[in-house]
Amino acid sequence: MAETQGILMPLIQSECQILKNYRDRGGYEAAKKALSMTPDEVIQEVQSSNLRGLGGAGFPTGRKWAFVPKNSSKPVYLVVNCDESEPGTFKDKYIITRATHALIEGIIIASYAIGAHTAYIYIRGEYVRQAEVLEQAIQEAYDNGILGKKVLGKKFSLDVYVHRGAGAYICGEETALLESLEGKKGWPRMKPPFPAIEGLFRCPTIVNNVETLAYVPFIIKNGARWFAEMGTERSGGMRLYCVSGHVNKPGVYELPVTTTLREIIYEHAGGVPGNKKIKAVVPGGSSSPPLRADELDVAAEFDALMKLGTMAGSGGIIVMDEDTCLLEILTVTTHFYHHESCGQCTPCREGTGWMDKILNRMLSGEGRIEDVDHLEEIASGIMGNTICPLGDAAAMPVLGYLKRFREEFESHALYKKCFDGEFAELKAAS
Amino acid sequence: MPTITIDGKQLTVDEGKTVIQAAEEAGIYIPRYCYHPGLRIVGQCRICLVEIEKMPKLQVACYTRVQDGMVVHVNSEKAKRARQQVLEFLLVNHPIDCPVCDQAGECYLQEYYMQFGLYDPKMVEDKNKKHKAVPVGPHVVLDSERCILCTRCVRFCDEISKTSELGVFHRGDHAELLPYPGRTLDNPYSANVVDICPVGALTERDFRFKVRVWYLDETKSVCPGCATGCNIEIHTSKARPYKNEGRRIARLKPRYNPDVNDYWICDYGRYGFLFVDDDSRIEQPLVKQNGEFQELSWDDALQMVSGVINTALENGKAVRILGSAQMTNEDLYALKRFGNEVLETHDIPVTVKPLEKPYSDDFLIREDKNPNTRGAALLGFDTEPAATEKLLTACRNGEVYTLIIFHHDLFKGFAEDEVKAALDKVDSVIFVGSNLNPTAELASYVLPSCTWAEKDGTFTNYAGRVQKINEAIEPLEGSLPEWKILRRLARQFDHTFAYFEAEDVFRDIVKKVPAFTGMSYRALGDRGMLVSENGRSVQQAEVKEELTVVSK
Numbered sequence: 001m002a003e004t005q006g007i008l009m010p011l012i013q014s015e016c017q018i019l020k021n022y023r024d025r026g027g028y029e030a031a032k033k034a035l036s037m038t039p040d041e042v043i044q045e046v047q048s049s050n051l052r053g054l055g056g057a058g059f060p061t062g063r064k065w066a067f068v069p070k071n072s073s074k075p076v077y078l079v080v081n082c083d084e085s086e087p088g089t090f091k092d093k094y095i096i097t098r099a100t101h102a103l104i105e106g107i108i109i110a111s112y113a114i115g116a117h118t119a120y121i122y123i124r125g126e127y128v129r130q131a132e133v134l135e136q137a138i139q140e141a142y143d144n145g146i147l148g149k150k151v152l153g154k155k156f157s158l159d160v161y162v163h164r165g166a167g168a169y170i171c172g173e174e175t176a177l178l179e180s181l182e183g184k185k186g187w188p189r190m191k192p193p194f195p196a197i198e199g200l201f202r203c204p205t206i207v208n209n210v211e212t213l214a215y216v217p218f219i220i221k222n223g224a225r226w227f228a229e230m231g232t233e234r235s236g237g238m239r240l241y242c243v244s245g246h247v248n249k250p251g252v253y254e255l256p257v258t259t260t261l262r263e264i265i266y267e268h269a270g271g272v273p274g275n276k277k278i279k280a281v282v283p284g285g286s287s288s289p290p291l292r293a294d295e296l297d298v299a300a301e302f303d304a305l306m307k308l309g310t311m312a313g314s315g316g317i318i319v320m321d322e323d324t325c326l327l328e329i330l331t332v333t334t335h336f337y338h339h340e341s342c343g344q345c346t347p348c349r350e351g352t353g354w355m356d357k358i359l360n361r362m363l364s365g366e367g368r369i370e371d372v373d374h375l376e377e378i379a380s381g382i383m384g385n386t387i388c389p390l391g392d393a394a395a396m397p398v399l400g401y402l403k404r405f406r407e408e409f410e411s412h413a414l415y416k417k418c419f420d421g422e423f424a425e426l427k428a429a430s
Numbered sequence: 431m432p433t434i435t436i437d438g439k440q441l442t443v444d445e446g447k448t449v450i451q452a453a454e455e456a457g458i459y460i461p462r463y464c465y466h467p468g469l470r471i472v473g474q475c476r477i478c479l480v481e482i483e484k485m486p487k488l489q490v491a492c493y494t495r496v497q498d499g500m501v502v503h504v505n506s507e508k509a510k511r512a513r514q515q516v517l518e519f520l521l522v523n524h525p526i527d528c529p530v531c532d533q534a535g536e537c538y539l540q541e542y543y544m545q546f547g548l549y550d551p552k553m554v555e556d557k558n559k560k561h562k563a564v565p566v567g568p569h570v571v572l573d574s575e576r577c578i579l580c581t582r583c584v585r586f587c588d589e590i591s592k593t594s595e596l597g598v599f600h601r602g603d604h605a606e607l608l609p610y611p612g613r614t615l616d617n618p619y620s621a622n623v624v625d626i627c628p629v630g631a632l633t634e635r636d637f638r639f640k641v642r643v644w645y646l647d648e649t650k651s652v653c654p655g656c657a658t659g660c661n662i663e664i665h666t667s668k669a670r671p672y673k674n675e676g677r678r679i680a681r682l683k684p685r686y687n688p689d690v691n692d693y694w695i696c697d698y699g700r701y702g703f704l705f706v707d708d709d710s711r712i713e714q715p716l717v718k719q720n721g722e723f724q725e726l727s728w729d730d731a732l733q734m735v736s737g738v739i740n741t742a743l744e745n746g747k748a749v750r751i752l753g754s755a756q757m758t759n760e761d762l763y764a765l766k767r768f769g770n771e772v773l774e775t776h777d778i779p780v781t782v783k784p785l786e787k788p789y790s791d792d793f794l795i796r797e798d799k800n801p802n803t804r805g806a807a808l809l810g811f812d813t814e815p816a817a818t819e820k821l822l823t824a825c826r827n828g829e830v831y832t833l834i835i836f837h838h839d840l841f842k843g844f845a846e847d848e849v850k851a852a853l854d855k856v857d858s859v860i861f862v863g864s865n866l867n868p869t870a871e872l873a874s875y876v877l878p879s880c881t882w883a884e885k886d887g888t889f890t891n892y893a894g895r896v897q898k899i900n901e902a903i904e905p906l907e908g909s910l911p912e913w914k915i916l917r918r919l920a921r922q923f924d925h926t927f928a929y930f931e932a933e934d935v936f937r938d939i940v941k942k943v944p945a946f947t948g949m950s951y952r953a954l955g956d957r958g959m960l961v962s963e964n965g966r967s968v969q970q971a972e973v974k975e976e977l978t979v980v981s982k
Binding site: 011068168170190338339340341342343344345347349350351352353354357358361370374377380381384385386387 | 471472473474475476477486487488490493512515516518519520522523552553555556558578579598600601602603604605715
């Protein structure tokens with residue numbers, strides 16, 4: 001088998017949860033280099049690389065780091081968001097279990113850049129095995145002088161702790177995560193203040209996704225330009241795409257962010273089983289609005305997808321073939337957000353449950369044509385009106401499916417069956 | 431100071447104010463459920479969404495701080511629609527059982543639906559089931575289905591009572607307000623959660639189902655329960671007291687006064703009104719004949735009582751008074767004049783130290799359970815418990831011929847044989863009070879006074895704040911305010927106290943007692959005035975509502 005292309009993939013394939021394997025591939029050289037730079041130089045380098053937050057929001061990582069107040073009298077914390085819970089997303093899992101030391105190296109560099117001496121890895125409760133591997137790798141790092149009082153023999157101390165969540169999607173939202181980490185119920189906080197100013201224990205805190213941090217050592221090692229040149233003007237590098245659904249080879253693919261959805265699905269993931277046509281593709285986790293089959297020649301990248309009214313999100317690409325019932329898909333999706341709504345603020349708490357009930361009623365064959373409009377109104381009432389983005393995450397798929405596939409839902413409401421193409425003619429005739 | 435525009439009105443407000451406060455200053459009311467000026471701001475209910483120019487999303491007015499040049503639209507189509515939708519969301523799982531809900535008439539779901547809602551409901555699904563009629567504590571009952579999860583009560587228990595009994599459990603639309611396992615909402619301030627609950631989720635066990643709120647009359651008053659003098663409203667149901675076990679007072683509610691009690695009162699004070707229409711109330715003057723009390727008219731009673739006093743005075747025997755700090759300044763001033771001018775006694779104790787140390791805390795509840803001890807002291811009474819002890823010793827030594835006791839039950843302050851030994855040596859005991867008590871039972875004459883809810887007057891709280899009480903209900907049967915009793919009694923001795931209203935007495939106090947300089951009923955207003963020191967009037971400090979904006 002030929003050497004796998006990419007940045008993280010080769011690590012994942014050569015078991016870099018073991019320190020020796022990682023060292024053999026030049027591991028921790030980047031951290032040594034970073035520790036000999038000034039923190040500002042590190043931040044500048046990451047900023048120039050156009051690395052963006054790969055948890056889903058796509059916020060420029062270097063810019064986020066620069067928000068931390070200089071010479072704060074309070075301690076600064078780095079928190080690693082490993083609550084990977086967005087349906088269709090399963091990339092961080094591989095990094096934690098197979099490229100573990102790249103994450104730890106990224107944590108060292110980020111902590112040094114922002115002036116943190118304590119980092120917490122908040123890992124979702126369901127990742128039991130993954131948490132164990134992580135703990136082992138961290139212990140190995142301590143044992144080899146990579147973490148602790150003198151990181152890599154340099155005058156920089158860093159402690160890393162693993163904190164396991166208790167199984168709530170909302171705790172992937174950074175402020176809910178911080179609440180949970182503080183031992184409280186995972187209710188998102190009002191912003192401002194943003195975590196970079198007032199985060200964990202009311203101290204300046206940077207929350208970064210696992211994948212984001214895992215890329216940092218390579219940016220330091222190979223230079224910002226190298227990373228930036230792989231991507232677009234505003235978004236650098238590669239990222240891990242999680243392809244699932246109706247494809248022949250589902251899995252995680254590391255590709256430059258300029259790769260189009262069509263390339264990812266047909267050239268990398270092996271196309272659709274039975275050569276069926278594609279009905280819809282969710283490009284960035286279940287909360288991103290779906291695209292139609294004729295919209296796939298778009299780079300799976302933040303800005304390009306945003307222009308189409310959807311988002312690159314967590315890189316979770318879900319492919320649905322022509323026989324997929326979208327009412328069923330939306331019902332399952334909405335049920336998820338209903339189940340995971342924290343219940344703190346009104347629109348999300350009540351709206352998600354309401355939409356769930358309507359969709360389930362439609363699915364049971366008791367839909368009415370006005371339900372389609374009602375769903376749209378409810379979703380619009382949630383959109384943008386909540387404390388945290390979970391409300392938006394629940395509203396966007398509803399609005400998105402209705403925008404591009406309205407006839408599917410009208411068909412279910414009127415004829416209690418999936419849209420088969422005739423409905424449009426019926427509608428035109430009437 | 432930032433200048434902002436709200437719905438076309440330009441105004442300059444203090445730095446750090448929130449949009450909801452600034453709008454209030456501009457006379458624009460933005461609806462709110464979770465926002466309460468006495469509690470931490472959480473931005474959860476989302477009913478206060480407003481449109482702010484240059485901001486992509488609607489913002490919650492409760493949390494957003496004003497910035498110079500900000501242009502706010504409270505009533506833009508977008509903001510109005512968002513409010514409608516939030517209201518509709520709040521009612522998705524609400525039972526809408528107004529006909530059987532005690533909150534009806536003072537419910538902010540009802541109010542806002544009429545003001546900001548008025549949409550066509552489209553909810554046809556089954557509603558979620560939650561706990562109903564849960565007695566969460568001695569005073570409060572919870573209906574979880576009506577709860578809109580504004581968390582005001584949770585924050586009250588966290589921040590004000592600091593007892594943290596309540597929490598929100600579960601997630602999403604199954605989220606539910608409940609006491610923590612094994613806890614009950616049992617703290618000295620528990621019923622405040624009913625006042626701040628904007629809907630019918632938390633209702634008062636004592637009050638509920640007694641009277642619809644729109645039948646209630648409201649009178650501003652002050653709690654007589656302790657020396658703090660919390661500001662209250664007396665809610666009365668005069669038309670149908672039979673619905674309320676004969677009680678004319680339906681409930682007491684706290685009244686905002688930042689100098690005294692903010693928005694809160696304690697449960698002792700809140701439920702301290704039950705004596706007003708209790709069976710123990712004295713309805714007519716009583717005289718003891720053959721060991722039994724007989725009712726008699728005021729004229730006869732005053733004649734008999736003045737006869738007793740006269741006999742003593744003519745024989746050079748001592749007539750002594752035990753006053754009470756339960757009495758208003760007006761009552762006490764009349765008593766002082768009666769003592770000085772008629773009995774020529776200047777030494778009038780008012781305080782009985784209770785045998786059991788009463789509950790107190792460092793918030794609102796004070797150890798002194800009298801509302802007017804400070805007033806009594808300023809009017810020249812002896813407020814030291816030792817003075818009362820001395821008086822009882824004098825009684826025991828046979829030095830007192832006639833003793834006039836106001837309100838006190840001596841058995842609460844002295845051992846039983848001590849009281850009996852003292853009162854046995856007194857020829858005539860005259861008791862003046864609103865309710866019979868074991869001490870009154872030992873009196874020869876009993877004169878009925880009315881309660882604080884049945885008269886006008888003033889109390890001076892521990893800090894020297896003179897505050898007005900108002901007549902909420904008419905004096906029961908033959909009862910009278912003490913100052914009136916004393917005026918009539920003085921008349922028997924050819925002394926004329928030219929008072930026709932409580933206010934006349936107060937005017938006299940202001941004239942004669944330096945501490946009250948510059949005061950009048952009108953000047954006291956709703957928040958009262960501090961007594962002056964060294965004759966210098968201390969005007970109340972300008973009041974600013976303290977608001978806590980803390981990020982969670």
